[in-house]
Amino acid sequence: MADGTTIEWTDATWNPITGCQVKSPGCKFCYAMKLAGTRLKHHPSREGLTVDTKNGPVWNGRVRLNREWLGQPRKWTKPRMIFVCAHSDLFYEEVPDEWIDWVFVAMALSPKHIFQVLTKRPDRMLRYLNASNRLYQAHEPLKNVWLGTSVEDQPRANERRAPMAALAELGWTTWASYEPALGQVDWTGWEFLRWMVSGGESGQGARPTHPDWHRATRDFCAPHDIPYLFKQWGEWAPAGMSGWQRETITVLPDGRVREWGRGEGRLVHPAMAAMRRLGKKAAGRALDGVIHDGFPQVAA
Numbered sequence: 001m002a003d004g005t006t007i008e009w010t011d012a013t014w015n016p017i018t019g020c021q022v023k024s025p026g027c028k029f030c031y032a033m034k035l036a037g038t039r040l041k042h043h044p045s046r047e048g049l050t051v052d053t054k055n056g057p058v059w060n061g062r063v064r065l066n067r068e069w070l071g072q073p074r075k076w077t078k079p080r081m082i083f084v085c086a087h088s089d090l091f092y093e094e095v096p097d098e099w100i101d102w103v104f105v106a107m108a109l110s111p112k113h114i115f116q117v118l119t120k121r122p123d124r125m126l127r128y129l130n131a132s133n134r135l136y137q138a139h140e141p142l143k144n145v146w147l148g149t150s151v152e153d154q155p156r157a158n159e160r161r162a163p164m165a166a167l168a169e170l171g172w173t174t175w176a177s178y179e180p181a182l183g184q185v186d187w188t189g190w191e192f193l194r195w196m197v198s199g200g201e202s203g204q205g206a207r208p209t210h211p212d213w214h215r216a217t218r219d220f221c222a223p224h225d226i227p228y229l230f231k232q233w234g235e236w237a238p239a240g241m242s243g244w245q246r247e248t249i250t251v252l253p254d255g256r257v258r259e260w261g262r263g264e265g266r267l268v269h270p271a272m273a274a275m276r277r278l279g280k281k282a283a284g285r286a287l288d289g290v291i292h293d294g295f296p297q298v299a300a
Contacts, residue, residue, distance in 0.1 A: 008229070008285065009231060014115075016085070016099075019088055021059050024152065029180075029204075029206060036059070046087075049062050049064065063092065073106060073113050074106075076113070081113070081114040082113050084115050085103075091128065093124065107145050110144075115144060116146050117147050120160075122160050126163040141170060146173045146175055148195075154184065154186065157190075165189070168194075174194055175197070176197070178199070179201075180199070180206070181201075181209045181213050181217075182209070183254070184216065191224045194226065196226050196227070196228050196294075197229045200232060200235070206235035221294075227295055229293055233285065234280055234283065236278075237278060239276045247276065249274075252272055253271045
């Protein structure tokens with residue numbers, strides 16, 4: 001856990017559960033998976049949770065309950081936004097319902113904080129919160145818990161929309177993280193969201209994003225009064241930014257990548273985007289010159 005983080009949309013991370021399994025294309029360069037297999041490989045909370053492959057460490061499917069960290073939020077006196085299970089997925093299939101119960105009880109006992117849950121498995125999240133035999137029980141949704149899902153492309157948006165809509169109908173504050181954005185998404189049907197985050201991928205091997213995907217997401221949020229936060233460009237940013245000297249590629253609207261200046265890699269129509277590699281810090285997080293830092297107006 002960390003009381004303080006570089007993640008732009010939260011104040012702290014809390015990892016009562018660690019370990020996971022690759023679920024979809026967005027998991028390929030998971031920072032938590034890499035840390036668990038490198039710098040934190042011998043930490044008691046991460047040891048034995050990954051296997052080494054030619055492409056780096058990969059989750060092996062095991063999970064671990066870090067029982068001693070369950071009460072950590074109650075010790076933080078200053079209210080903060082807390083990213084729950086940043087190095088796992090609370091609703092990964094191998095996480096027992098009992099462990100999820102304890103996490104929800106801990107969140108209920110710390111109403112001064114906002115807890116940001118993010119999962120690639122919203123179907124299980126819905127089943128869990130609809131169950132009648134869980135330890136955690138509430139007459140209404142917890143106002144200090146925001147339930148989110150990760151979406152990286154249209155197929156994942158299609159499969160994850162219905163359970164999120166059902167959770168919104170139940171009264172939960174719902175949100176989506178479109179990061180890493182790996183393909184264009186039509187957000188029609190997601191008007192129920194209370195928050196939207198989007199961003200590109202960072203780190204070694206990062207896949208480029210297309211600027212129009214984020215513009216479309218921003219423009220979807222505006223008329224529906226959904227607060228929008230643009231998290232980062234990541235490793236690649238639009239080539240029109242000044243001061244760039246490194247390699248350039250072009251990204252097609254469907255996500256295909258071409259090298260710059262080699263036949264079909266040249267800009268042949270306006271929908272192709274020229275992107276240059278600089279790294280997360282230099283690329284920044286301004287979308288069309290604007291920093292978007294929207295958050296839900298929901299008090300803990």
